[in-house]
Amino acid sequence: MAGPLDGIRVLDFSRVLAGPWCAMILGDLGAEVIKVESPEGDDVRHFGPPFEAGESAYFQVTNRNKQSIVIDLKTEQGRAIARDLALKSDIVVENLRRGAMEKYGLGYEQLRADNPGLIYCAVSGYGRTGPAAERAGYDFLIQAESGLMSLIGGADQPPMKVGAAVTDMVAGQDAVAGVLAALFHRERTGKGQHVxxxxLDSAVALLANQGAAYLMTGDRPQxxxxxxxxxxxxxxxxxADHPLALAIGADRQFRKLAAALGHPDMADDPRFATNRSRAENRVALYEIMEAAFLxxxxxxxxxxxxxxxxPAxxxxxxxxxxxxxxxxxRDMVVEVDHATIGRERIIGxxxxxxxxxxxxxxxPPTLGQQTAEVLKDVLGWDGAEADAYAARVRP
Structure with missing residues (x-):
């Protein structure tokens, strides 16, 4: 069964996580995704351990449903190939430093003149506008500068980061939302746009209730x-043995919890009857609950x-x-056949x-695995010519 983006081609110039995360999700939805890599490959191919058959686990998590083509954008031929592919694509995803794509002749304004329906998604640490636009940004840095780290950890501990690259992934998901909205706009108008x-924007949005509390009161969240x-x-x-997580978000749930703990009277105690009163009297509440759970x-x-x-x-x-x-x-772990690893399990x-x-x-492809195939199938190169180019750029 065809996916919702069947027939859509994505040209993915991005590296590491946020941009590739976006392109991968578009691939999951049925788009054809061509991943453009330098002869050295995406940086995350070298992130590890662990490695299996020379392949990084980090690369496996964000590059399924993609074809890899090696293009050296520092060469005239490489730039010409990249432009030809961009003009035959519906979506471009990139996360290079500001101005880099323009230097290669691959900026949005340079491409849309010949491809007016192109949707061009730029993912960066601080955006393409604003006073920090020139700065490089990685997930850890953004967790620090967005305020997320200030919220994680105990009151007597230093700020901590989330154990996964959450700002990269949420930015990638925001990029998907923007691209899909732009596709819908193109369906109605025929016009592409820049996304x-x-x-940092995505991480600031993650502050959610903590950010809203500050904006309402002026008090810094602790x-x-x-x-x-x-x-x-x-x-x-x-x-009595292992800890559990409990998330009681409504008064009706607390009444059921009180009964389950053997303290049904807590639900009618004015100190605990409402969420607001429980939050204000949490020390007394926790003393009762901690003893019961043991x-x-x-x-x-x-x-x-x-x-x-x-909810527990x-x-x-x-x-x-x-x-x-x-x-x-729910197919959140799936098996695929990898060119060098063989049968492998990846996250779905x-x-x-x-x-x-x-x-x-x-x-996920090996570096340059589909170089010749892309040149032949997308750009119409002669088979021998495509094979010769692929052999020449093969790492």
Whole structure:
């Protein structure tokens, strides 16, 4: 079954994570994605350990459903090939430093004259406009400068980063949203447009309720560890063996929780009857709850809490998650055939569409794996000429 973007071609000049994340999702949705790489390859091909058969695990997570072509943009021929591909593409994704694509003759204004329907998505640390536009930006830096790190960790600990590159990934997802909106606009008008995505913008949007609280009160949000500034109880609790995570977001849920803990009277206690009162009296509430949770083990508590329809769960490790039946049941771990690794497991797509389902059609490519194929199929090169070029640029 064809995906919703079947027939759309994406030319992906981006490297590392945010831009490639965007292009990969478009590929999952059925687009043809051609990944342009230098002779040295995407930087993340060299991020590791771990490696398997010379391939980086980091590269595997963000480059499924793509073809790799090696193009040296420092050469006249390379720039000409890249331009020819861009003029035959619907979408360009790039995350080079500002001005780099223009230097190569591949900027938006340079391409749209001959491809007016082109959607050109630029992903960068600080955006293509503004006083920081010239600066380089990586996820860790953006977590620091966006304020996210100031919210993570205990009150007596230094700021901490999230353990995954969250600002890269959310910027990549924002880029997908922008590209899809631009495609819809093109359907109605025939016109392409420029999509400008900044990691910092995406990270600032992630401040959400914490940012809204500051804008309302002028008070700087504080680190609370695993507690929540506005919702209570919303944190881990130790049990007789392993801790569990509990997320009670409504008063009706708290009434059920009180009964499950053997303290139904808590639901009518004026200190705890509403979320606001619970947040204001959390120390007293936690004393009661912590003592109750220590009376049984985690799994027994989860049986009771789930039976009551309450949001609670184990605090799992990555290996536990990726082997969990509910994760496999929704195809979040899939198997593909890789050119050098062989059969490998990779993370799947979280998008589930009933009429136009996403698909994982190919493993992440080796460097330049489809160079000759792209030149022949997309640009119409003679087979011998394409093979000779591919052999010449092969690392």
């Amino acid at each position: 400008d995505i900044a990691l 680190r609370l560890g695993n507690d929540h500034p506005s919702v209570c109880p919303y944190r881990p609790f130790d049990t 009376t049984k083990g985690r799994d027994d508590w989860l049986v009771d809490l789930h039976a009551a329809g309450l 769960g184990a605090i799992r490790t990555v290996d536990e998650v990726l082997e969990a039946p509910e994760v496999h049941a 797509s979280p998008l589930k569409l009933s009429e136009t389902p996403v698909s994982v059609r190919s493993a």
